[in-house]
Amino acid sequence: MSLTINTTINGKSVSGSAETSTSLLDFLRDTLNYKGTKLCCNTGECGACTIIYNGKPINSCVTMAADANGAQITTIEGVAEGDKLHPVQQAFIDTGAVQCGYCTPGYIISVKVLLDRTKKPTAEDIEEAVSGNICRCTGYTKIVDAIQLAADRMAGRS
Amino acid sequence: MAKAEYTVLGTSIPRQGGVERVIGAGIYGIDLALKDELHGGILRSQYAHAKIVSIDTSEAKKVPGVHAVVTAADAPDVRYGRTYIDRYMLAKNKVRYMGDPVAAVAADSPAIVKQALKKIKVAYEPLPVVLDQEEAMKPDAPTLHDDMPLPKNLPEGVKVKNVCSYTPVHVGDPDKAMAEADVVVDEVYETKMIHPQYLEPRIAAAQVEPDGRITVWANAQAPFGVRTDVARLLGIPLNKVRVLSTELGGGFGGKASGITSGAAIEPICALLAVKAKRPVMIVLDKAEETISTTIRSGAKMYIKTGVKKDGTIVARTGKVVYDAGAYSGFGAMAGARCTNMLGGWYLMPNCHIDGYVVYTNKQVCGPVRGPGGPQAAFAVESHMDSIAAKLGMDPTEFRLKNTPKAGDKIIGVPKLRDVSLGETIKTAAEKIGWGKVKLEKNQGIGIATGSWIESAGPGGGAVVKVNEDGSVTVHIGKIDMGTAPRFGIPLIAAEELGVPVNDVTVVNVDTDASPWDAGTVGSRAIIVSGTATKLAAIDARNQIFKMAASQLEASPDDLEIKDKQIRVKGTPSKSVPLATIATNAHNIIGEVIGRGYCDNVAMMAEEKARGSSQPFTAHACIVEVDTNTGNVKILKYVAVHDIGFPIHPVAVEGQIEGATAMSIGQALCEQVVFDNNGRTMNPSFVDYLMPTINMMPRIETTLVHGYPGAGPYGAKGAGEIACVPPMAAIANAIYNATGVRIRKLPLSPENVLRTLKEAGKA
């Protein structure tokens, strides 16, 4: 059964159609061509598909496309401010936290939500924000560095 | 090696390709969408071992929206393989593991593909299944490959089955020396199957061009390997196949088709495109990957060592039984490496090890990050601690006692020109607080070392083109997955050509245009492509100097390039812009094209002559064991490495930290679990558990000054070595904490608790 979805993505009103069984992830990637949100485990276990949905980070692969109706969605494509990278994006580059980069969009979304809420995240805050984001390349050490660097820069401490 | 002598080498410039990754650009294989494409899917065996009696695709072909259904009957009768040519791209006559591809469909949508796959009727005659590699060797085991011979070099009188490779290691007179040893320790170690679980699923896309050539897109580590496989399995010449590499979301050796005879989805996709007469794209599901694509094998390792009272090792005997899986894949190479490394990297005057690589009805061995090494090191380095305990010796002292010196040989390396092993042990001990840190109850400290052989492998080339504006385009045959091609390689070209790093572009692989390469595997990217790029840049530079010499009225030997200017050394006013010379080249030679290559034979001969410099490492950690539940928490972790000259230090650290994490995963939580029928019970991320940030310690990396390696400017490869020590480091720390030695991976809570209970400690 086909549905019409009317939603807001990165501040822009967007419409598209999807099957009732279509996930929000597949709707973003295949129908609307937003390739930034990544497909990995497809079961809500890795965080590569993380988007901001009505202010909250969620796994789009286990969310219905139908639930995008009327929602405010931010994807990785909406994080940079025009041509200027968001401090989280820049910090990931600067600390070497981007190797293959496949987990990176999901991480940036999760970290942006964290740092919009908390200026000085503790280790527990960081753990809570990104325990649901798997990285297979970095071993996490430089990701933690990136989060702390971004926090410092956003708070004017660096 | 002082960094001061270089302009950019040794600096950690931001990764090229970083911006597109942080903004989520659609650069990966999975982001590809071909015009008019069909979706492809693969039907896989439902039995771990069975004869294929018949395949009826007629109903599947009738499903509306289906454009092609293929089986082995639609492809040439050709097999592929690395050592044994034992595998069809679509199973013919027999299936040998549950992920074995049997048929494939191309259709308008993934839903129709799914429908059609369900309608393919395969009649199987199940055969007995063998899942354990030692069981598979027994004379009464089911035979997996009727037409594959036993290895020719098996010793006389050895009666085995299903062995596809045999590696003997023999030095001195181990039986005699063992008999004369003061203390003997005899143990058995075991590791389990691991999947590399790169995050981006494997894809393949193929289309037949108007001129009849086939273009294949792949997120593959070895694009030329893909080309070889596609050409061979479809029976077409290499010049009729073009492979374009997409960016990769991780690989770790699991996306190295052609190296491994692993999963062959590219040839299957190409076959579908030919039959459907439309472009086809296959995207694997992660759960499908776990059951079907290449893995890190489990190994059973018997290790017995004799030592003198003072701790001097006098002899080692042992046996490795390495699980190849259903096809030989990368088994022979990985099993040989495991066997050699079971001899350790310490002084070993007498040694005999038999290494068998054995077929079983399970997923196929691939060149997964440090193939054979982590398994051997788990045994060797745990065993070293067992010996030290029996001697009452400190584990670091015992290792230092047996550390080789410059000029010595170790198993697998005829001559060492230098040895940093001692330095890495001492540094790791210092960083972890060995003998100093106060440990609480159930806390323990452990150390483990490692080594890896990097200078064995194919050669490769590079082409460096200097564009008329002085910018530089580099062609190598290796892809970037967070590795040298976009970290260190641009630095090399920039250094030798005196241009800013951002003026250098390393392009992705197109087998029509890039130089042949084995691919991004084997810690070889900086060694092979780095050497080749350096020489190609120098070649380009020499051509530039030749053309500039007359203009500057100087000899080419008196010229240098700095900041995009070619000038006479010592007389900076006599200069001409690089862009001018590069543009003028159009009228003379057409274009400045520098060519360079890494000559593997020459490199190996040089290593043989002057000795090798190993990328030694020592890791150490502090753990805390919950003796009520078996949970192990790593409190502190240090990784100390000799990587020679780190051309891009942050890239090197990144590889070390990532490889360490991967082996921490193998140590604590990863394994592929099977039922008795050979069905994978944990294919998805729900139950295939990889390390998450909350269970990982900060990995504190130290690069010791080390010794120059075989790579350019003395670099050593960094991609795999850090996979080698972690499992033993953790096992040794658990032993230190609890007094209990665990010899079977993973060190999961259940296995730890069980071993503690068996020892009466819980």
Next chain:
Amino acid sequence: MDYFEPKTVSEALSLLAKYGEQAKVIAGGTDVMVDIKYKEEPGCLVNIKKIPGLGAIQENGGSLRVGSLVTIREIETNSIVRERLPVFWEACHQFASLQIRNTATVGGNICRASPSGETLAPLLVLEAKGKLAFADGEKSEAFNSFFQGPGKTTLGYKGLLTEIEIPYPQNGSRGVYLKHAVRGAMDIAMVGVAVLITPDAAKNGLQDVRIGLGAVAPTPIRATKTEAMLRGKPLNAALVKEAAAMAASESSPISDQRSSAENRRWIVEALTRRGLQQSWQAATGKEVA
């Protein structure tokens, strides 16, 4: 697959009555979406998130009412829950990942009725009740009788859970939820143990004790024999040890890819012991003698 977004509970119930076994209710979707992708598409998907009135947390005298559509994260960030129902809070805090907690609902976790469902053992020890809506009316049911088997509840195919009510524990009570997993939060619990105790006036023994076990039986269970054995006796280390062993014997775990049955019993014993010790310490300020 038919799809509906009912605007009222009775609309939803009519759909469930009409489609019976063919209907699947979807709330957060973190379980159902995986089923749709990897198992079967149901004949009809009923998205209940548009039904108003099911998303509130409100106090009701001596208990807390939580709408079935309240997300796990909303529960986790609710200060009343954290203060007054810490056992329930802890389960929500250790639930999967932040991303999942933001969409998964407490109703979904309950109705999924997985033996290892994170919130289930805590709800049993808190003696929470559910409000079950059927076409012929509503009824209140204690969760102690609600779970019938893996994936099976007294809702059957036609009922809808609209709300849960959790009575605040007696003054002086303390409890813990202990989850056994390999990595931590992300994992499905291999074993979950919820303990709630009320010490007697003399702080000598247990006036009341409740032990809930998850992932070690076809449903979450209470270790009732163990509870009966403990009640009224002076608490000491030997009694705790005996209780832990008894709780393990009350469990009937299976062996699966996550754990052997034997290991699950070991963990029930270890975590019951730990749960009793920690709860006693929190309630009385003393260690178990």
